[in-house]
Amino acid sequence: MSDVSQAIPQTDTAPAAPRSAAQTTYVVATYHIETSLDPRQAAEILAGEQSTGTFVRVARESDDVRARFAAKVDDVEELPLTGSSPLPGTVGDPAARRRARITLRFPLDNFGPSLPNLQAAVAGNLFEMKELAAIKLVDLDLPTAFAERYPGPAFGVAGTRRSMSRADGAMIGTIVKPSIGLSPDELAQFVEELVSAGIDFIKDDELQGNGPTAPLAERVRAVVPVLERHADRTGVKPMYAFNITDDIGRLEANHDLVVDAGGTCVMACVNMVGLSGVEFLRRHSAVPIHGHRAMFGAVSRSEQLGFSFRAWQKLARLSGVDHLHTNGISNKFYESDAEVLDSITAVREPLLGQTPTLPVLSSGQWAGLAHATYAATGTDDVLVLSGGGIHGHPDGSAAGVASMRAAWASAVRGESVEEALAASPAFRRALETFGPPRA
Numbered sequence: 496m497s498d499v500s501q502a503i504p505q506t507d508t509a510p511a512a513p514r515s516a517a518q519t520t521y522v523v524a525t526y527h528i529e530t531s532l533d534p535r536q537a538a539e540i541l542a543g544e545q546s547t548g549t550f551v552r553v554a555r556e557s558d559d560v561r562a563r564f565a566a567k568v569d570d571v572e573e574l575p576l577t578g579s580s581p582l583p584g585t586v587g588d589p590a591a592r593r594r595a596r597i598t599l600r601f602p603l604d605n606f607g608p609s610l611p612n613l614q615a616a617v618a619g620n621l622f623e624m625k626e627l628a629a630i631k632l633v634d635l636d637l638p639t640a641f642a643e644r645y646p647g648p649a650f651g652v653a654g655t656r657r658s659m660s661r662a663d664g665a666m667i668g669t670i671v672k673p674s675i676g677l678s679p680d681e682l683a684q685f686v687e688e689l690v691s692a693g694i695d696f697i698k699d700d701e702l703q704g705n706g707p708t709a710p711l712a713e714r715v716r717a718v719v720p721v722l723e724r725h726a727d728r729t730g731v732k733p734m735y736a737f738n739i740t741d742d743i744g745r746l747e748a749n750h751d752l753v754v755d756a757g758g759t760c761v762m763a764c765v766n767m768v769g770l771s772g773v774e775f776l777r778r779h780s781a782v783p784i785h786g787h788r789a790m791f792g793a794v795s796r797s798e799q800l801g802f803s804f805r806a807w808q809k810l811a812r813l814s815g816v817d818h819l820h821t822n823g824i825s826n827k828f829y830e831s832d833a834e835v836l837d838s839i840t841a842v843r844e845p846l847l848g849q850t851p852t853l854p855v856l857s858s859g860q861w862a863g864l865a866h867a868t869y870a871a872t873g874t875d876d877v878l879v880l881s882g883g884g885i886h887g888h889p890d891g892s893a894a895g896v897a898s899m900r901a902a903w904a905s906a907v908r909g910e911s912v913e914e915a916l917a918a919s920p921a922f923r924r925a926l927e928t929f930g931p932p933r934a
């Protein structure tokens with residue numbers, strides 16, 4: 496189902512139209528569930544609990560109320576059991592357990608185009624239902640009303656390329672490593688080395704917020720002049736994403752601190768500031784918002800619970816992130832290449848006509864992954880972040896940047912890994928630390 500308005504015409508099985516409208520607009524939510532009930536019955540219970548129903552029929556839940564406001568079960572497709580453990584507190588005969596992909600339709604009028612209230616309906620109490628041994632929101636189709644309220648990214652891929660003067664090719668970036676522990680002046684020296692090496696983008700790690708040893712204000716004071724001197728010399732101002740994550744009431748001042756000094760990007764951990772924090776920042780921000788997905792594993796790692804990246808990224812993009820972490824292939828974390836590639840695809844899919852968000856490939860990335868990543872994604876509209884993969888290069892960070900640039904440029908030219916290695920001493924040396932490249 497596409498992300499266009501889900502204005503579904505009434506049918507014989509559909510309810511009477513609310514008020515005078517000839518059509519009702521819906522949000523369509525798809526879940527993976529496990530249950531010892533008949534999966535359709537479990538889906539009906541879920542739909543009731545998340546709209547007009549409760550654990551017992553109550554007097555005022557009239558047929559009319561149900562017809563207008565109840566969520567409906569559109570589809571139930573049985574899936575093979577995966578063998579994963581049931582959620583704690585699950586009831587029912589384990590031998591009777593079945594798995595299914597279910598699709599529910601929620602009238603938009605139940606909550607309106609509000610991301611927090613949408614979540615209460617499609618991703619609220621339902622995770623606690625004891626009849627469900629698994630419950631994961633795997634996709635969401637949202638009507639255009641959401642795009643009317645949430646403008647989405649203000650800069651996206653094109654705005655980011657413009658700001659960093661990288662008209663084509665993969666955008667090569669890094670995370671400051673060590674993540675914490677450098678003084679602002681040491682950080683400035685590090686940034687000088689990186690921008691001289693031709694990096695497009697540098698970011699604070701998500702662990703570097705606003706602690707007393709390297710406060711945001713001090714980092715900005717130290718780093719921005721380095722970027723500006725480089726821009727004066729070369730005409731190119733690499734982007735530095737200052738991590739401004741904090742309480743919502745502090746985001747505006749943190750943003751202003753960066754932008755007033757001449758900074759061109761702010762970073763927020765989407766889960767830490769929440770979607771409403773991102774939305775607040777989006778309304779105020781004069782520069783691209785770099786969306787880090789730290790804590791995403793808590794909502795997604797289990798196939799039995801939470802959100803898929805595919806569903807979650809739509810909420811993050813609507814909130815207004817210009818860049819969004821997707822993880823990368825052969826990463827240091829738990830996701831398989833197939834999952835990562837699906838995440839990159841998801842971020843690149845159109846969403847309600849909004850400005851495209853830039854996928855950010857990160858986690859254990861190094862030059863030897865460029866060819867395989869490009870072969871699998873077919874795009875260089877990506878920001879590839881390499882922390883250890885650049886700063887751990889045997890010849891230092893500048894050589895690490897050179898290895899990344901050479902490998903990605905070669906991949907995009909359609910060359911083989913062998914050709915890239917033959918042409919780039921920095922790429923060849925990278926192998927000594929990072930092992931063989933991915934074909």
Ligand SMILES: O=C(COP(=O)(O)O)[C@H](O)[C@H](O)COP(=O)(O)O
Pocket residue numbers: 670672700701787788789820821822823827828855856857858859860880881882883884
């Ligand atoms: O610090 C890094 C990567 O450092 P390194 O390059 O040294 O592994 C990123 O914050 C995470 O890995 C998360 O990435 P993602 O959210 O994309 O998985």
Ligand SMILES: [Mg+2]
Pocket residue numbers: 670700701702
């Ligand atoms: Mg990090």
